[in-house]
Amino acid sequence: MKPKLRIGFVGCGQFCRAFVPLFQAHPAVEYTAVTDKFPERCREYDALFHVDRIYDSFEQMIASDEINAVAIFSQRDTHGRMAIEALKAGKHVYSAVPMATDIGEILEIVRLVRETGLTYSMGETGIYRPAAIFCRRKYASGEMGEMVYAEAQYNHDMRHLYHTFRYTEGEKWRMMAGLPPFYYPTHSTSMVLSAAGTYAKKVSAFGYTDTVDRDIFGAGRNYWDNPFSNSSMMLQLANGAIARISENRRIAWNTPPTYISCFHGTKASYECSLVQHSYITMPDREVYFEDVSDLLNPAELTAHRGESGFMQKVIRGEWSGGEAPIQMTERLPEELKPLPTHHAGTHKFMVDDFCQAYWADVLSPTNAWQAARYNLPGLTAHRSAMEGGTLMEVPDPGDPPSGMQTLSPDRPKQVKDYRE
DSSP: OOOOEEEEEEOOSTTGGGTHHHHHHSTTEEEEEEEOSSHHHHHHHHHHHOOSEEOSOHHHHHTOTTOSEEEEOSOGGGHHHHHHHHHHTTOEEEEESOSOSSHHHHHHHHHHHHHHOOOEEEEOSGGGSHHHHHHHHHHHTTTTOSEEEEEEEEEOOGGGTHHHHHHHHGGGHHHHHTOOGGGSOHHHHHHHHHHHTOOEEEEEEEEEEOSSOTTTSSTTTSTTOOOEEEEEEEEEETTSOEEEEEEESSOSOOSSOEEEEEEEESSEEEEEETTEEEEEEOSSSOOEEEEOHHHHSOHHHHHTTTSTTHHHHHHTTTTTTSOOTTSOGGGSOTTTTTSOOOTTTTHHHHHHHHHHHHHHTOBOTTOHHHHHHHHHHHHHHHHHHHTTSOOEEOOOOOOOOTTOOBOOTTOSSOSSOTTO
8 A cells, every 4th residue: 555645844834824733634644744844833843733743953864764745834935845855855746836936946846846746836825816726627627618708806905814924933024024915816817727727828918017015016115126016917818818917905895805706708608796696698699697695605695695785794804714515625635624714615625635536546636737727827927017007928837748547626535445
């Protein structure tokens, strides 16, 4: 039988704590360890989760024979470097988003995965979100005809992020808070690109120069001399369609933070406004409307529809973390099903797909090649925005080696049983 996963978590922060219990409960995992630049946070995690070992450093962790995989939850700009070092050390890699904030690092990760055959999976929620699942299924069926245009966005106002940066960076939090919005693009790009089954070829982008946090955005005020709190890009896709992607950090909005607002085909279209999900079909000259809200909204949210103050609770995020009927929860291991989930019910799917990819020797849905195609448009778009919207070619890593199976995120069951 294949050895089970022995995972070292890198970064004992606020986000990672939602994933440790999921990995610990997964039948493909037998050992968990942690490391963090703040030792007291490791001790806190040990008290909470009873991990098997605490490592003094990331370097000590990847040098250990006790570990065969790492799960990277460190600061965003460190993901690429750490993934590269872990792969070189022979470790499988689960990485929180983004894949990396440097084009060279992304291409090096792809090269290493191709060379070593190790499992790499980026923990991106977007492809498991109900709207992405719905559009992907409808488009793949041919019912929507040819793709014409789509829009997606990630609206996360800076006022909800200050505490996160203070937690990890202390007094230097503003230097990290100025991260270019397009260095964190995958919540938006993954939804559209996974639904369309394509990738970006060209991009032109513009940024909104922030006038509120003048001590965060601008030359010399952050690690990237980034002036933008909001950025939008237009993508020319390989299938001939056009997509608009926006990453907004200065915007009066809360929930849903990440969504496809429209996905238009020649024969059918999907649109979203808050919790109203509409599907319009036009197979000929007749037009037909279908309300698919109950299929795409969390089941718990639907149960409260019609109550007093319903929409006010919706926009504040109540019921937003649960699973929707369209999500394939039946294919999850029984051990994960009763555990809490977040981000529109996506966490369990990300954890299981990394474990299943390792166990079955296949590529995860967010493998290195696919993850690169979700990240590279953003990094290129930031360069375009800094140059006033210059049209640029998006680097592309190509396809995975022929013959390698890629897991479908929409599969109804596992491809290999964990007991085999």
